[in-house]
Amino acid sequence: MRKSLNLLAALGLGLAFLSSCVTTQPTGSSSAAASSASTGLSSSMTTESTGSSSSSSTAPSSGTASSSASLSSGTASSSVITLAVPTNIVLTTRTLSWDAVGGAISYNVRINASAVYAAPSNQYVLDASLYGLTSIEVQSVAGAVTSAYSSPIDFPLYFTLPAPTGLAQNGDEVNWDVVSLASSYVVKIDGTEYPTSDNSYAVDPTKMSSVAVLAVGNGGYILSSVYSAAITLASTLAAPTGIAYADGVLTWAAVVNATGYEVTINGGTAQHADTNSLTIGYDNVGAVVFAVRALGDVSHFDSPWASKSIQINPLVLATPANLSLNNGLLTWDAVLHADGYKIYVNGDYYDSVIANSYTLPAALLAEKDDYLQVQAISTIQTASGLSARVYVGVIEIDNETSLKSITGQGRYILGADIALSQDWTPLAFTGSLDGGGHVINGIIITGSFSQIGFFSSLEGASITNLNLQGSINASLSSDAGVAGALAGLSTGSIITNVHASMALTIASPNGLGYVGGLIGHAIDTSVSSSLYKGAIGVSDSVAGGLLGWVSDSTTAQTISQSKAKGTLVVTGGNSSYAGGLIGYLHDSFVTISQCVASLDVTGPAIVGGFVGYLGIGKIDNSYAEGTLTATSSTQLQVGGFIGQTEGYNNAVRYCLSYETIIHSGTGNIGSFVGVTPGGTFATIYTECHYDSTLSSLDRIGNTSSGRGDGITGVATASLDGIQNYDSTIWSFAGTRPTLLWEATAND
Numbered sequence: 196m197r198k199s200l201n202l203l204a205a206l207g208l209g210l211a212f213l214s215s216c217v218t219t220q221p222t223g224s225s226s227a228a229a230s231s232a233s234t235g236l237s238s239s240m241t242t243e244s245t246g247s248s249s250s251s252s253t254a255p256s257s258g259t260a261s262s263s264a265s266l267s268s269g270t271a272s273s274s275v276i277t278l279a280v281p282t283n284i285v286l287t288t289r290t291l292s293w294d295a296v297g298g299a300i301s302y303n304v305r306i307n308a309s310a311v312y313a314a315p316s317n318q319y320v321l322d323a324s325l326y327g328l329t330s331i332e333v334q335s336v337a338g339a340v341t342s343a344y345s346s347p348i349d350f351p352l353y354f355t356l357p358a359p360t361g362l363a364q365n366g367d368e369v370n371w372d373v374v375s376l377a378s379s380y381v382v383k384i385d386g387t388e389y390p391t392s393d394n395s396y397a398v399d400p401t402k403m404s405s406v407a408v409l410a411v412g413n414g415g416y417i418l419s420s421v422y423s424a425a426i427t428l429a430s431t432l433a434a435p436t437g438i439a440y441a442d443g444v445l446t447w448a449a450v451v452n453a454t455g456y457e458v459t460i461n462g463g464t465a466q467h468a469d470t471n472s473l474t475i476g477y478d479n480v481g482a483v484v485f486a487v488r489a490l491g492d493v494s495h496f497d498s499p500w501a502s503k504s505i506q507i508n509p510l511v512l513a514t515p516a517n518l519s520l521n522n523g524l525l526t527w528d529a530v531l532h533a534d535g536y537k538i539y540v541n542g543d544y545y546d547s548v549i550a551n552s553y554t555l556p557a558a559l560l561a562e563k564d565d566y567l568q569v570q571a572i573s574t575i576q577t578a579s580g581l582s583a584r585v586y587v588g589v590i591e592i593d594n595e596t597s598l599k600s601i602t603g604q605g606r607y608i609l610g611a612d613i614a615l616s617q618d619w620t621p622l623a624f625t626g627s628l629d630g631g632g633h634v635i636n637g638i639i640i641t642g643s644f645s646q647i648g649f650f651s652s653l654e655g656a657s658i659t660n661l662n663l664q665g666s667i668n669a670s671l672s673s674d675a676g677v678a679g680a681l682a683g684l685s686t687g688s689i690i691t692n693v694h695a696s697m698a699l700t701i702a703s704p705n706g707l708g709y710v711g712g713l714i715g716h717a718i719d720t721s722v723s724s725s726l727y728k729g730a731i732g733v734s735d736s737v738a739g740g741l742l743g744w745v746s747d748s749t750t751a752q753t754i755s756q757s758k759a760k761g762t763l764v765v766t767g768g769n770s771s772y773a774g775g776l777i778g779y780l781h782d783s784f785v786t787i788s789q790c791v792a793s794l795d796v797t798g799p800a801i802v803g804g805f806v807g808y809l810g811i812g813k814i815d816n817s818y819a820e821g822t823l824t825a826t827s828s829t830q831l832q833v834g835g836f837i838g839q840t841e842g843y844n845n846a847v848r849y850c851l852s853y854e855t856i857i858h859s860g861t862g863n864i865g866s867f868v869g870v871t872p873g874g875t876f877a878t879i880y881t882e883c884h885y886d887s888t889l890s891s892l893d894r895i896g897n898t899s900s901g902r903g904d905g906i907t908g909v910a911t912a913s914l915d916g917i918q919n920y921d922s923t924i925w926s927f928a929g930t931r932p933t934l935l936w937e938a939t940a941n942d
Contacts, residue, residue, distance in 0.1 A: 280296075284331065292317060292318045301314060301336045304319045307329060330349055354412075356376060356377055357420055360423065362423050364400075366496065377420075378413050381419075384404050384405070390411075400430055403430050443476050461479070484504045487500070513531065515536065520587065525554075530571035536548050541566060555587070565586070585606060588606065593611040612633045613633070619640050623651050646676065648678060648715065653684070659692055677743065679699075683715045695729070702735070710731065712727030712729065716744045726759075726760070735771060737771060738774075738807075739779075740794045741759040747782065753785070759793065772801045773798025773803070774805060774807030774808070776791075786814075787814040789934050796823050803837045806836070813846045814848070816924050820853040822857060823854050827860050834866070835854035835856060848882060849882050850884075851886075854890060865897075866891075866892045867884075868895050868901075869896040870895075874902065880906050885907075886911055914932065
């Protein structure tokens with residue numbers, strides 16, 4: 196028994212010795228190495244006894260492990276170990292797996308017989324960039340000991356392209372980063388797919404579409420990507436249209452979704468506008484190029500620039516007004532857009548100034564009866580005409596004697612009311628008269644003259660703040676004679692706040708005459724805040740309640756905030772036009788604005804509540820009221836506002852007729868105009884109305900040949916509801932519109 200135990204102990208020591216000094220020899224490998232065996236080697240190791248006590252060798256044993264030992268005389272034998280070749284190699288997606296090999300610490304994976312990658316376990320994830328038919332071999336590794344590689348297996352590997360990145364809009368196209376290996380792309384716009392070979396695609400910038408992109412594979416081992424994250428297109432705003440310029444303001448059609456606008460003038464610095472208009476003033480003349488673009492927000496790109504070249508004519512500067520000379524200082528109202536002023540003495544240029552005042556030198560102050568005038572000038576705009584005259588020496592008039600002693604020129608001012616005791620002889624006048632708000636009454640003019648009025652004629656004169664009372668019963672001594680309460684003829688004059696309450700009876704036995712309640716014939720004359728009140732009876736003449744004939748001006752003039760009130764009766768042939776405010780208007784430089792004709796008018800054939808015959812002219816924000824009576828039996832041309840309009844060079848805007856029309860003859864009779872042009876060349880009337888309760892006639896008399904666009908009948912009860920009239924000009928406080936200035940007028 197003891198001998199058996201000793202034998203077993205000796206066997207254990209021998210095995211321990213062999214375990215510590217075994218030498219390994221790999222087989223089935225392209226290389227060999229020797230090392231101390233790992234303690235992890237067990238069942239996969241095969242040992243073979245050599246009868247030597249110092250070494251052992253290993254040999255493969257068909258993937259199985261066995262062991263044997265021979266101990267003799269206290270010596271150990273050497274052995275050789277091998278690792279099994281991995282088997283059952285499988286590819287799931289991109290993960291390789293195989294059966295674990297006993298004794299293997301790691302593995303080598305050889306791809307396409309070249310690149311070798313270490314795997315710590317019996318699994319290995321192939322790189323995502325590998326694609327195509329790929330050869331795979333696996334080798335067991337235990338330190339320096341390796342097995343043979345497994346037999347090559349060809350696996351198909353598929354590479355999925357990444358989704359495109361950098362997708363962005365650039366105006367009317369989208370772009371994205373190039374995807375390596377992509378054969379092409381698909382752009383999906385609002386759900387519809389569009390193929391493209393480039394990394395860009397045209398889009399509609401006016402639509403807020405949803406856009407995504409995928410990269411397309413090669414149809415083999417390279418697979419298409421998923422779609423990129425979608426972007427929403429920012430649409431490009433439409434370019435502004437309808438660029439126009441008027442009265443210092445540039446306008447254009449509003450652009451939907453615009454947050455504002457930018458404007459350039461002749462390529463200069465952009466100016467911002469919150470709305471579709473920009474006040475640019477009057478400093479640009481000639482061919483001016485305006486460019487406008489609409490500004491977008493995060494959802495809209497700015498629009499393209501829209502440009503337009505507009506020819507802008509220079510303004511004609513207003514004539515300096517309200518000249519006053521006190522203590523040697525000449526002053527006047529500043530003129531808009533003027534750069535300076537020229538001073539004229541007795542019609543000749545004298546000096547220039549920048550401000551609207553001028554200190555007269557002593558030598559000029561010493562002169563009596565010299566008159567001064569002022570002209571507004573500009574480096575850009577057209578110079579004004581010369582102002583009304585202001586005389587260096589001012590003469591005060593306070594009685595009849597001094598009134599009759601005035602000469603045809605000079606500067607005068609009334610210091611008191613004056614009552615005349617004798618008939619008055621008309622006087623030609625070129626100076627200035629400030630009535631000071633006083634009244635000259637008892638005026639009686641009789642006899643025969645070619646020019647009849649308190650002044651027979653005014654030329655370059657200024658008449659202000661004057662009240663006239665009396666009567667005229669006279670005849671015109673020549674063809675084309677003229678008559679009016681203030682003056683028969685006025686040329687280049689300024690009439691302000693002149694009221695005439697006078698009865699006028701005028702005959703014209705020697706040809707057609709021209710008679711007005713205030714002035715018979717006005718040329719280059721402005722009239723403001725003035726009134727005629729009374730009864731006018733004329734024969735064989737063109738007649739108007741305020742002005743008989745307006746014509747032949749050479750500079751812009753206005754007849755404004757003035758009124759005629761009373762009755763007008765005209766007898767004679769068909770050339771004896773009758774108009775509530777003006778008998779015959781034929782002047783392209785004159786604008787009639789905010790005036791009232793409140794008369795009962797009777798005339799032969801051509802009769803108008805406001806103008807008898809409109810040849811050329813502009814009328815705005817005015818009205819006529821009363822009764823019209825036409826006495827001729829045929830060829831009538833009668834209208835509540837205008838008897839006859841001739842030609843297209845006319846504009847009648849925001850005007851009203853409250854007239855009752857009486858006639859028994861035949862012709863063209865209209866509630867607003869008797870005869871007016873037809874065709875489509877131009878629109879003459881804008882926002883004009885008539886009281887259809889007072890007159891049930893058609894708006895125009897010549898309905899078959901004329902054009903009444905812009906004229907509308909409104910019942911009396913609805914007149915206070917008329918729209919689009921300027922509330923700073925018109926009052927709607929009563930039953931029908933009237934002019935605001937009338938509330939404070941003394942008529």
